[in-house]
Amino acid sequence: xxRVAVVGSGPSGCYTAQSLVQxxxxxxxxxxxxxxCPYGLVRYGVAPDxxxxxxxxNTLRAVLEHERVRFLGGVQVGPDSxxxxxxxxxxxxxxxxxxxxxxRRLGIPGEDLRGSWSATEFVSWYSAHPDAVGCAFDGPALSxxxxxxxxxxxxxxxxxxxxxxxxxxxxxxxxxxAALTSLAASEVTRVHMVGRRGPSQARFTTxxxxxxxxxxxxxxxxxxxxLELDPDYVDPSSLPAAQRRNVEVLRGWATAPPASxxxxxxxxxxxxxxxxxxxxxxxxxxxxxxxxxxxxxGLTGTGRYEEIETRMVLRSVGYRGVPLDGLPFDTDHGTVxxxxxxxxxxGVAAPGEYVAGWIKxxxxxxxxxxxxxxxxxxxxLLEDASALMGKDVPEDPATALRTEGCTPVEWSGWQAIxxxxxxxxxxxxxxxxxxxDWESLMTAAHGSTPPPGARGTARQAPTDP
Ligand code: NAP
Numbered sequence: 385x386x387r388v389a390v391v392g393s394g395p396s397g398c399y400t401a402q403s404l405v406q407x408x409x410x411x412x413x414x415x416x417x418x419x420x421c422p423y424g425l426v427r428y429g430v431a432p433d434x435x436x437x438x439x440x441x442n443t444l445r446a447v448l449e450h451e452r453v454r455f456l457g458g459v460q461v462g463p464d465s466x467x468x469x470x471x472x473x474x475x476x477x478x479x480x481x482x483x484x485x486x487x488r489r490l491g492i493p494g495e496d497l498r499g500s501w502s503a504t505e506f507v508s509w510y511s512a513h514p515d516a517v518g519c520a521f522d523g524p525a526l527s528x529x530x531x532x533x534x535x536x537x538x539x540x541x542x543x544x545x546x547x548x549x550x551x552x553x554x555x556x557x558x559x560x561x562a563a564l565t566s567l568a569a570s571e572v573t574r575v576h577m578v579g580r581r582g583p584s585q586a587r588f589t590t591x592x593x594x595x596x597x598x599x600x601x602x603x604x605x606x607x608x609x610x611l612e613l614d615p616d617y618v619d620p621s622s623l624p625a626a627q628r629r630n631v632e633v634l635r636g637w638a639t640a641p642p643a644s645x646x647x648x649x650x651x652x653x654x655x656x657x658x659x660x661x662x663x664x665x666x667x668x669x670x671x672x673x674x675x676x677x678x679x680x681x682g683l684t685g686t687g688r689y690e691e692i693e694t695r696m697v698l699r700s701v702g703y704r705g706v707p708l709d710g711l712p713f714d715t716d717h718g719t720v721x722x723x724x725x726x727x728x729x730x731g732v733a734a735p736g737e738y739v740a741g742w743i744k745x746x747x748x749x750x751x752x753x754x755x756x757x758x759x760x761x762x763x764x765l766l767e768d769a770s771a772l773m774g775k776d777v778p779e780d781p782a783t784a785l786r787t788e789g790c791t792p793v794e795w796s797g798w799q800a801i802x803x804x805x806x807x808x809x810x811x812x813x814x815x816x817x818x819x820x821d822w823e824s825l826m827t828a829a830h831g832s833t834p835p836p837g838a839r840g841t842a843r844q845a846p847t848d849p
């Protein structure tokens with residue numbers, strides 16, 4: 385049998401496992417994750433009110449319950465726990481599907497002031513990511529009246545929508561109780577979502593954009609004069625269909641009559657952030673420079689500025705891959721150099737090392753994009769199978785991991801977490817409610833708290849799409 389480790393149990397990891405076992409009956413796959421819970425960004429990134437996308441967990445579940453696939457959660461691959469070199473000894477092949485683990489920086493003064501967060505911190509908090517427990521959003525953060533979201537991608541739309549949602553709509557979701565309570569008490573009623581380029585270059589998708597206008601008691605406002613700075617807005621005929629649809633939706637909002645609503649979402653364009661303004665160590669505003677298109681899809685500054693008063697800034701300017709222990713890294717793109725998923729070292733394919741998902745191609749595309757991406761990597765791996773089988777590996781890598789002090793959370797442990805989350809929800813009069821911290825997750829998974837210092841339970845930044 386060919387033993388493969390897939391590192392990361394998000395969509396790219398699960399689709400890779402699926403492709404491998406479906407196409408070759410002699411493959412056994414262990415899907416490793418540093419968290420005790422599977423599904424990566426489907427669990428910890430997709431917004432809780434996106435139930436339909438969340439239901440993809442059922443598809444991923446079927447993969448992880450396949451008879452030749454095994455989930456091993458709570459296993460941290462890295463120098464302090466299971467080094468990549470050790471993993472290579474335990475398996476014929478390793479596929480890294482670890483996503484893009486950090487957020488891009490703006491690189492402007494004031495970015496680290498209190499009150500300025502990356503959107504991914506906010507997402508992790510309301511998604512109950514165990515690394516986000518105790519995050520400042522539980523405190524006075526949401527007492528700001530005005531929030532500014534920087535960026536016009538789908539994550540910006542998600543966090544904007546979550547800021548405008550009320551408790552009634554969030555109560556049926558699996559959002560952790562503390563986040564639900566905080567958002568229910570939130571005083572944020574005005575959200576400015578700011579793009580540095582024009583409406584035809586925005587990265588959000590039309591379906592997600594449209595959802596903003598169907599939020600209860602919410603008006604979306606766009607300024608026609610600002611939209612008209614974009615020549616492709618004025619004449620969208622040459623735009624690809626996806627951008628043209630965005631433009632059409634924005635055009636409709638720009639001409640809508642004003643209405644009275646508790647929440648106002650203002651979409652702004654051609655404004656680039658130049659500085660977050662400080663009141664002591666806290667953000668109190670943002671300075672933006674008016675930009676204009678440079679005729680080549682880029683922008684130039686005009687030297688005209690405006691300021692928005694705000695005590696809450698969410699920077700939603702994309703994710704970025706981080707270097708992995710023992711693997712080459714392309715710092716320009718934040719990816720592992722690869723050809724069709726084969727990791728390249730100094731221009732040569734490294735035997736038995738593969739990548740799929742965002743760490744392979746960068747943080748773009750919707751969840752479904754990971755399926756063909758994973759298939760390509762699985763094809764490369766299966767083409768190499770006979771050469772890879774030449775290596776001796778232990779009968780059962782999980783036994784070796786346990787002997788070496790790792791305490792993997794197996795599928796039964798994850799099912800115990802699911803039962804604990806259902807019980808928590810029932811006790812609160814809600815549906816399933818996520819456990820928000822490491823201790824309660826590990827206690828549920830193992831039936832007791834694992835011994836302190838147990839390997840494979842390290843706490844680090846969120847990974848894995
Ligand atoms: P994204 O789509 O790459 O959007 C990033 C946004 O940040 C862009 O508007 C970009 O503007 C802007 N930006 C980048 N650097 C900036 C800077 N220095 N100053 C000002 N603005 C800056 O990233 P994302 O929203 O994080 O989404 C990541 C991926 O996940 C995307 O493929 C997205 O579609 C996907 N996703 C999908 C869903 C869904 O399907 N429901 C939900 C969430 C995420 P420029 O274009 O000018 O660079």
